[in-house]
Amino acid sequence: MPGTDTTAETTAPDAPSHETAGVELRGVTKRFGDTVAVRELDLTVAPGEFFSMLGPSGSGKTTVLRMIAGFEDVTSGSILLDGQDVTAAAPFDRTVNTVFQDYALFPHMTIAENVAYGLKVRKTAKDEIARRVGESLEQVRLSHVADRLPHQLSGGQRQRIALARALILRPRVLLLDEPLGALDKQLREQMQIELKQIQREVGITFVFVTHDQEEALTLSDRIAVFNEGRVEQVGTPREVYEYPQTAFVASFLGVSNLIPAELARELAGADGAISVRPERVRLAAVDSTRAPDETSVVGTITETVYTGPATRYIVTTEFGLTIIAERHNDHAPNDTAPYRRGDTVRVYWHREHAALVP
Structure with a gap:
């Protein structure tokens, strides 16, 4: 927030090192009255890693972020930064900083003054401030807007x-x-x-909270999928x-065909329930030939969904199971689907x- 200094100044690491965890949570639990927001969480983030916490609203990911920042107290468990226990440390005594969805820029200050604010609070020398402001604006490729006011910038520029x-x-x-939640789709992707x-x-550790699956897949070195x-x-x-470990992960992270254990055993000889992504499913004529390593089932197309790059086909099979197949639209625009x-049709994978x- 403007006017709130929440970061102790440290020297950034020269290069990521995985010998000591950048962020570590040990058995962390957070309760709000009778509500348990986070349950006995163990989590390790390596130095220099882009680590995303992904999950639906209310899954606990933002609460975890706020506990790492020191904005929320830990009910039980401990939080370590670079191997140091900071569970009881104040926000300004932690070697972290936070970027929120709300840019929170001072409207009456120039861009350079906004960027310099934290250093001025710490009474850093003027020549050092000027040098580091120049470096920071160069990092985000916005040196040319240093003298402008926030309202003169686009949403993407303000976030940078x-x-x-x-x-x-x-x-x-x-x-x-x-941090990208307020941007439109095209700008967010950029x-x-x-x-x-x-x-x-x-080269520093980023811990990123999002509910956008595609965003997490695009940005992350690793992802933690949160639920309840x-x-x-x-x-x-x-x-x-590709290898979801629970039905929730399979269904939340993209679109997936979840086939129950009994049917998966009958169709494919599987040892339990299986997940098949729509882009891995192909459709063909009912009398088409199945390859030796393929599973097939007959069904009727009950709906088609045109998404631009691809078309999704919703198929109700002879077993009553719904299968989604996705086909890339590589045919000419005026060709019939x-x-x-x-x-x-016959459904194969x-x-x-x-x-x-599991």
């Missing part, structure tokens, strides 16, 4: 200035609470790429998408493309 204001204090960990590039350049105050799975974007609502859901 908020990022520069946080980075100028050289935190060891930067906490980002849905900012995702820029944010990742900035993180790589500065617990972490259901932690892994790289590829791991959590190969399948229509009401067509009877390769067995290796089915992930077992």
